[in-house]
Amino acid sequence: MGSIAGGSGRRDWPDEIKERIRRRYSRLIEERDFPPGGARRLLDAGYPPAVLDRLPEELIAAYRGCGFPLAGLRLAGIRFAVDLGCGAGIDARWIASEMGPDGTIVALDMTLPMLRMLTRLPDRHALPAGSVWPVAGDMEHLPLASGIADLVVANASFNLTVNKTAAFNEAYRILKPGGCLAVRELVREGELPREILEDPLSDVTSLGGTVTEEDLRDAVVDAGFIDIRITGRQPFSCVLSVQLNAVKPCTATTPPMPTSRRPGRSTQ
Ligand SMILES: C[S@@+](CC[C@H](N)C(=O)[O-])C[C@H]1O[C@@H](n2cnc3c(N)ncnc32)[C@H](O)[C@@H]1O
Secondary structure, three states, rough: OOOOOOOOOOOOOOOOOHHHHHHHHHHHHHHHOOOOHHHHHHHHOOOOOOHHHHHHHHHHHHOOOOOOOOOOOOOOOEEEEEOOOOOHHHHHHHHHHHHHHOOEEEEEEEEHHHHHHHHHHOOOOOOOOOEEEEEEEEOEOOOOOOOOOOEEEEEHHHHHOOOHHHHHHHHHHHHHEEEEEEEEEEEEOOOOOOHOOOOOHHHHOOHHHHHHEEHHHHHHHHHOEEEEEEEEEEEEOEEEEEEEEEOOOOOOOOOOOOHHHHHHHHHH
């Protein structure tokens, strides 16, 4: 199967589109352009109420996810997790607070103001030092070593990637054999609705990047994942939010990280 690009079919200038996505998400943070609803949005999305006690209000306001990607997962005892397209970092900080003192989570995003917000805001309950590592990077070319993660999480970010095949291949590469993928993602039913197709900004929104559930599953199968489950379908604007869980086979051999992508000074 070929690479799956974004849903609107106009994602033919990858760098240009990524730059526009970066600008859009930077502006949302810099102008405090947060959706209304605050804490209520998280509770409605399925987050446990304890999230409201543990995380700063401003971080909660900056949430841009499409559901709670961690339902049913046992986080205690996880040693190394990665949140791809972490945004301001709600999920990363929640995971860090649940993992226990030996756990570490890499919170990766390509939009620097998002990462700055993640690091700037204090916790009501301080996390162990060094438990959240913010990393500036592209989900399609991860500056992370192969076979290191027990858990890879993403919330409403695969839909923004220009090349979803590359992004799922990278998630697979950084997982340990037996490691889990837990993703909350948007999918479309059939063609993209007209209101998205006619929106000139749709390439830089989560809605414009949606593919069908079948294409999403194919990308995950092609990357090598097994035990793929797509559940929890919920209406989200004019598309659907779904929960995707999958596992990297215990027997998998992981290709090494390409030399050109080994982290240098630019990855922090
Ligand atoms: C809809 S927001 C979701 C943020 C966060 N996961 C949440 O639940 O609040 C999508 C995030 O993905 C990031 N993103 C989009 N494409 C990316 C890519 N190729 N690599 C890394 N981050 C990306 C954006 O910068 C943005 O912060």
